[in-house]
Amino acid sequence: MDMIPLALEGAWKVLAAGLVLGAGLPLLYAFAVKGMAMAHGAGAVIGQQTKSPAGKVLTWLCLLVILLAVSYGISFIVATGIGKTVTFDHVIPWFVDKKK
């Protein structure tokens, strides 16, 4: 049975990508929310009464990275639709024809 190692190899890659993006992006979002809470101060962070302006910077930094990742996700869906794929061969992601 040659399929099981093949399936495990595919599964392993999906799991790795899933952990980096699927758990990584929510982690960033959690930091973004933490930043919002810090900037909000009282009523948002348990035991904190003062507002912390650094929170805003944290929030925007995290959201920026998330937006970049999400736009990659959307471009990938669009690429699937038009029969292309997204590569990083030239650093900047670009649409290319699918490998036959």
Next chain:
Amino acid sequence: MTTATIILGLVVVVALAFDFTNGFHDTGNAMAASIATGALSPKGAVTLAAILNLVGALLSVEVALTVSNSVVKLQDSKGLPLKEFTANNGTLLMLIVFGGLVGGIIWNLFTWLLGLPSSSSHALLGGLVGGTIGGAGFAGVKWAGDGTKLDGVIGKVILPSLLSPVIALIVAAVATRLIFMVTAMIEDRFREKRFRWGQVGAASLVSLAHGTNDAQKTMGVITLALVAEGQISATQVYVPLWVKLSAALAIALGTYLGGWRIIHTMSKGLVDISSPQGLAADSSSATVILASSQLGFALSTTHVATGSIMGTGVGKKGATVRWAVAGRMVAAWAITFPAAAVMGCVMFWIANGIGGLIGPAVVMVILIGLSGYMWKRSRVNKIDHSNVTDEWHDGSKPEVAVAAHDIIDPHHELDEVQAPSAH
């Protein structure tokens, strides 16, 4: 109008009908978590999902014509029907596809009645395998491919369905744990509200990906029938615009209808989720679905979405997963492919055995009769947008209990069935 043309018409009708059931069967995959946490109202959620499915389906400019190739030998590598099926304007091939689609629809409706999120792709592929067994024997089925890549029933259906829910579960559990570690010091209400925004974004991605993936399958199947019948020249295969538009509309309308029974099970039956968990579940689903289609690893959106929701229960300390409900779901997953295959095969036999136009007509009558019956059964304990977020009744499990009881023993009334709309 020849017999073949009329059969072709019936294939198109049942293909769109399947696409429609595919829509409402899978609304919950993207939206169950958002509905559960209140990030979106039930109506708002299905509307958003329907629009994104429509957009996703319309993005399908380049449609894969080789949908069925992974499990059956009906087409060559370019998507053209194989020679042995093209006699009599491809009647045999059309009847195989027809039987398969009807089998898939019946199974989709049955699992919807039971409120079980089973995989629509498995229902479609299972039905096609069944039709093929009926029309070309077991040799017509590609069980394992040639061993160089993941292919065939084992490589494209069985192995991924064992692995993908586990992957989604792990990713969602890790995401949930990380979120709660980072936001431990944040007030509940503040956190709940902020996480809803992110959750809607992640759910939207799942919907969009679903539209591009699933509507394409119907487009491919309809085009296959058109080529077999001779409506489209075999030398210049293309997907007609009307096929794309009608498939996109069918899946969007189905999604808008919103399989509430399945959404209820997914949003309330498995885990009670808060919005950070919802974000974790939806992000996990979105990335696992996109990563696997990028890596060519076939999987079912349904299995991933359900695995993710269970994962958020595993990942949060103190949360409980209702493993009994999960167990029933896994049982439904396991039998979806063979059950749809049996139905597809029986429907092919009826259509082909009686033959002519009467055969397919009898199958249509059976399909309409069974659909009507199941719809009527669903009214007994109706679940819609107004009561979809009602609490899960572990003791009564209304939809499953009533429907299952009814099938086993239709002449007895159930004692004290608690309606899901108890409050």
